[in-house]
Amino acid sequence: MKVLRIFHGGGVPAYQRRDEELAALGHDVHLLVPKVFRELPTATVALRRNDSIKVTPIGLYGLRRNPFFFYNPFRIAASMLKFRADVIDIHEEPYSLAAMSILIGRSLARSRARVIFRSSQNEYKRYPFPFSAFQSYVFRVSAEAYVPSAQAAEVLRQKNFRRPITVVGNGVAVPKEPRVDSSPADIxxxxxxxxxxxxxxxxxxxxxxxxxxxxxxxxxxxxxxxxxxxxxxxxxxxxxxxxxxxxxxxxxxxxxxxxxxxxxxxxxxxxxxxxxxxxxxxxxxxxxxxxxxxxxxxxxxxxxxxxxxxxxxxxxxxxxxxxxxxxxxxxxxxxxxxxxxxxxxxQYSWEATSLRISEIYERVVQGS
Structure with a gap:
């Protein structure tokens, strides 16, 4: 399955382990990331871990703070026309300019790819126009969502997102070797x-x-x-x-x-x-x-x-x-x-979390 993922933090090589695991599960993954993303305390310059996935750095515009940064919709559309994905995985909040710019690109490309998104927000908030309109549109075109906690899932329900929501925690590297105790027993x-x-x-x-x-x-x-x-x-x-x-x-x-x-x-x-x-x-x-x-x-x-x-x-x-x-x-x-x-x-290894996301991809494509 061809998967186009767009993620503002995807230029961090450690986070690309998600995409590597998805590729290992048989998906053809193309990751779009900002050339540079500034987040306290440092700026991240996009890098690629290895050749198992395609990573394309693209421009990011606006304020470097959610929800005020966005991608160039024409650049997004060009990537969609070239890659022809089955699934578009938007790793951005649904009320953000970033998510909306991706969906404008989808419309420009006339893509019929299924859309899913990720949201981390665990506190219910109302947003003014146009962000409320962005969120409503993302909800309308998305087949599923995934979130890192049950709290975040409940917030999406409060916001009237009525399609399936899967809890998928952030992935981490899990060492396979057993723990070796090094501290004194009384400390x-x-x-x-x-x-x-x-x-x-x-x-x-x-x-x-x-x-x-x-x-x-x-x-x-x-x-x-x-x-x-x-x-x-x-x-x-x-x-x-x-x-x-x-x-x-x-x-x-x-x-x-x-x-x-x-x-x-x-x-x-x-x-x-x-x-x-x-x-x-x-x-x-x-x-x-x-x-x-x-x-x-x-x-x-x-x-x-x-x-x-x-x-x-x-x-x-x-x-x-x-x-x-x-x-x-x-x-x-x-x-x-x-x-x-x-x-x-x-619950949180890259292998376990990527498998859950892969299952979302399979579901949304089968339901199209």
Whole structure:
């Protein structure tokens, strides 16, 4: 089956693993990506992992923030006329200029390819014209949608999308080798990966570690505006001496290596008006690397972590401290780590998630 995928983040080689897996399942995949996509904290220049898929960098216009960027519809149409896809997979939000520009290109090419789209939005929002009109049109022409969480599926239902919706989590690489314990049995090694900003709750995690009654070490992977303040806070507290490490920004492979040395991955995100955690790729990557998930109750985090541990109330330092001390004392830590890894294999590996998307392709073409 010929599949044309358009994805603003598709220039990241690690994310092209999705397309490689789809090709391995027998699909002829053509991926359109921006030549350059700027997303904090860096800009991504389109690259291609290998020759199993075709990757074409194209121009991206407008503001580099959803929903205000878009593709050239004539360039999209030219690609559609040349490739003649059976399925067009729009990896853009349905209310966005990007999604609408792709469908304008489809109309210009007079393509009869079946359309599906992906949406991550897990908070219901009303959009003004013309974005509301874009969304209505995308809903009308799309045969199915896929989302990373049941929360996001419910939002699409609230918006009156009445066609099938499949939950497909973000894919991650899952190591096949077993975990090798490296930390002393009486020390709980915790890792937190992401931007050091207030809504991510890292300040709560530092405060909780400072209050822990057991020996808990913390590694903070990432940078952000809170870093200098957090470093100063750690330096002020003798109880935290040698227990909190700041790595700064690291590569995907370096982050995975840190996770492999850790016992727990913590995602202490807050909720804001109109915002809560949609997924957290770092959480799933940690689970894939045998980290026990410890998450707040922000957005989809409890769903993604699968109930392996009880979520704590976001913004509640004492609740988080209790969960950390409980894990530090737990005799079942290894079993929890294995459960986390198995959930990542079954739900979030590139192989499992790509198979679900492949099944969507088969359904929509058979139903045409």
């Amino acid at each position: 709980l090694e915790v890792v937190c990966v992401g931007r050091l900003i207030e809504r991510k709750g890292v300040q709560d995690l530092v405060a909780a570690v400072a209050k822990c009654q057991r020996h808990v070490n913390l590694t903070l992977v990432g940078t952000g505006p809170l870093e200098s303040g957090l470093r100063a806070r750690v330096a002020e507290l003798p109880s935290l001496a040698g227990r909190i490490t700041f790595t700064g920004a690291v590569s995907i492979d370096e982050a995975a290596a840190i996770m492999r040395r850790s016992d727990v991955i913590c995602v202490p995100s807050h909720e804001l008006e109109g915002w809560s955690e949609q997924f957290s790729r770092a959480l799933v990557e940690g689970m894939a690397n045998y980290c026990v998930p410890l998450v707040s109750d922000s957005g989809a985090l409890p769903e993604i972590s699968g109930g392996i541990t009880e979520p704590f109330r976001w913004g509640n330092v004492e609740d988080l401290r209790l969960r950390l001390d409980e894990l530090a004392l737990s005799d079942e830590l290894k079993e929890l780590q294995n459960s986390a890894h198995e959930r990542a294999v079954q």
